[in-house]
Amino acid sequence: MFTAARKMRGGFFLLGRGLKMRVAIVGATGAVGHELLKVLEASTLQMDELQLYASPRSAGLKLPFAGRELTVRATPEGAIDADVILASAGGSISKEKAPAWVAGGAVVIDNSSAFRYDPEVPLVVPEVNGEAALHHKGIIANPNCTTAIAVVAVAPLHRAYGVKRMIVSTYQATSGAGQKGMEELLDQTRVALGGGDAGASVFAHPIPFNVIPHIDAFQDNGYTKEEMKVVWETRKIIGDESLQISCTAVRIPTLRTHSEAITLELERPATPEQARELLRQAAGVEVRDEPGAKLYPMPLTASGKYDVEVGRIRSSLVFGGGLDLFVAGDQLLKGAALNAVQIAEYLQENGALKARQKAEG
Ligand SMILES: NC(=O)c1ccc[n+]([C@@H]2O[C@H](COP(=O)([O-])OP(=O)(O)OC[C@H]3O[C@@H](n4cnc5c(N)ncnc54)[C@H](OP(=O)(O)O)[C@@H]3O)[C@@H](O)[C@H]2O)c1
Structure with missing residues (x-):
């Protein structure tokens, strides 16, 4: 458990059998977004696609990840074709868009305060109450950094x-x-x-x-x-x-x-x-x-x-x-990016993060 710190690997894993674990960062160009890229690169989270989103201002920007350059896209209006969305673009964006992301099949791990006090949303620090993450209904909240x-x-x-x-x-x-x-x-x-x-x-x-x-x-x-x-x-x-x-x-x-x-x-x-x-x-x-x-x-x-x-x-x-x-x-790490990735790792290690068949085209 909590292996994000311990193993340096390439950042991408191939799951095979046509299954794709797709991770997206919304707010990839921000202070927390930059740390998410670094923590994911060092993480053991099994994934084979990483999508980066920010505001339209940043569309086209390239950010390094695992020896490649990934292009930042403008955050779309509706669903995002990903299994896990690490949301880090602020409370109003999360509040507005997370329901569509969940409806599209993604698990949303949200860094903002938008859902922290919702009794239906687990608020998780894996070392303390990781088990709570397993009872999510699509959204898991990351706590305030302090x-x-x-x-x-x-x-x-x-x-x-x-x-x-x-x-x-x-x-x-x-x-x-x-x-x-x-x-x-x-x-x-x-x-x-x-x-x-x-x-x-x-x-x-x-x-x-x-x-x-x-x-x-x-x-x-x-x-x-x-x-x-x-x-x-x-x-x-x-x-x-x-x-x-x-x-x-x-x-x-x-x-x-x-x-x-x-x-x-x-x-x-x-x-x-x-x-x-x-x-x-x-x-x-x-x-x-x-x-x-x-x-x-x-x-x-x-x-x-x-x-x-x-x-x-x-x-x-x-x-x-x-x-x-x-x-x-x-x-920026335990108060945000690291904790979010540890939640994703915890879900995957407990069989609660399912890779889905990627929609072609
Ligand atoms: N900083 C911390 O220590 C910390 C700790 C815990 C939680 N948080 C929470 O994490 C979230 C991000 O914080 P941050 O410190 O990383 O903020 P930040 O440095 O200001 O970054 C904000 C990010 O949101 C993106 N964004 C802004 N407007 C957007 C829009 N309309 N559509 C899509 N993306 C948009 C920005 O993209 P552009 O670059 O294109 O503008 C940028 O990637 C906030 O909810 C914050 O409360 C922060």
């Missing part, structure tokens, strides 16, 4: 010690806002270094040399939508609606990888050593926790990595028997 990274570390602790309350403060990279978020950081840092007025268009304020406690829209309760996504989605993935969660989400001037400080109140006390030992065995986690050697999670070391780094594990000074920890996970 949530995916947190639950990889928190779910094993919840299973062993019972998390009662969870307080999260995030340090989120500019690529969380897509390609244009990274461009704004790079462009405006140059402007700011030249003494100019950096201004802001993607973010609410200039991002160079700043931190902004504002990601997505403010809600009536004073929290932002990004913060509430962590609350709603963590409960759905872990399968415990009683979990008390509070989050403060903050944008910082890094290119990729979200970091999170997490405080946990536990039903049964855990020592830092017990938590480290448990997390060393946990899928998708790299314990990086030797403060004396200056080893702890950081975007610099976690970027490009499939595992989520977890460190700074210590006993909470506030909640007796509870824990404080710090995590850093590449949100």
Whole structure:
């Protein structure tokens, strides 16, 4: 299971007997789309055709995949002739087009927030609740990036010690806002270094040399939508609606990888050593926790990595028997592209992804 990281192969497999496993990426030219191409290339997902779609602006663009060049097409109006569609073009596109894709026979793994809170749609992080993916009705949702990274570390602790309350403060990279978020950081840092007025268009304020406690829209309760996504989605993935969660989400001037400080109140006390030992065995986690050697999670070391780094594990000074920890996970990978491909792998490994006879012509 979760082999995407481990085997470098050509990217295409021939299934034979006229059967074709056709995979499509919608949003192939975006920040997540680029990572999907790389993760698929390294994945063991058996497929023999990859179709790339984006907006009409990108039609004709060529992107490298497995030693070939694949041409990007404009996303069509109706169905796409594919068995799996990795949707990564935003919530409105998914909402509008996914029903037609499902009606056309595809399984849609959706990176947007369009279907995450639909009780009929499983919200899946394979290390935590992979089995939920098997009960889909055509659409499987990939969680919000901050949530995916947190639950990889928190779910094993919840299973062993019972998390009662969870307080999260995030340090989120500019690529969380897509390609244009990274461009704004790079462009405006140059402007700011030249003494100019950096201004802001993607973010609410200039991002160079700043931190902004504002990601997505403010809600009536004073929290932002990004913060509430962590609350709603963590409960759905872990399968415990009683979990008390509070989050403060903050944008910082890094290119990729979200970091999170997490405080946990536990039903049964855990020592830092017990938590480290448990997390060393946990899928998708790299314990990086030797403060004396200056080893702890950081975007610099976690970027490009499939595992989520977890460190700074210590006993909470506030909640007796509870824990404080710090995590850093590449949100374009575990928070998006990697998790989506792992869901597809999980379905295939469990016989739930059927290659179909390709319609000729
Ligand atoms: N960035 C993250 O860390 C992250 C993490 C988890 C989930 N997500 C979600 O993943 C999705 C994509 O995010 P991203 O960061 O990759 O955004 P992005 O860099 O802005 O890329 C957007 C993609 O959507 C395509 N697109 C835009 N309008 C379209 C249209 N009308 N028809 C078809 N395709 C269209 C774009 O194509 P063109 O290049 O042709 O415009 C591009 O390929 C979003 O729903 C986002 O919330 C992102």
